[in-house]
Amino acid sequence: MNLEALPLDNQLITQQNLCRSLDMTRSGIAKLRLNDPTFPRPIKFSDSKQATCYFSVAEVQEWIESKLAERGTA
Template sequence: MNGQPQAPVPLLALVRMPELMSLTGLARPTVYKMLKRDPTFPKPVKLSDSKARNAPVAFVLSEVQAWIQGRIEARGQSL
């Protein structure tokens, strides 16, 4: 150590669907609609190589938070 304060290393975290729904306030069907219609909505990350319909996915927490922040910032612009 050189005695200099070190910047914190950003941690990457993944959240599953229940956490995504809780963070965004969106219902599951709405999340799926957003994935199809909103190019700014965070895209899922595949957690396995499975091609099955119910293969596990998660979302990058920082991308979800950035999307939420964007929604907050846009709330007064379109009225």
């Protein structure tokens, strides 16, 4: 299966790559998750605390778009 052929709404990004994309630290992402209930929730494929966290690319893009829209109306 070619993952690049998946529609954007099915693509996932690791927390590490999300941090790079948003130019934030892991603790910055954690603070966002605590303080902004609209920030996308992570997806884990294991119950282990060490399991890699993934985020939906489409949900992150929607969140960014909503923040840009809020900024435009403020």
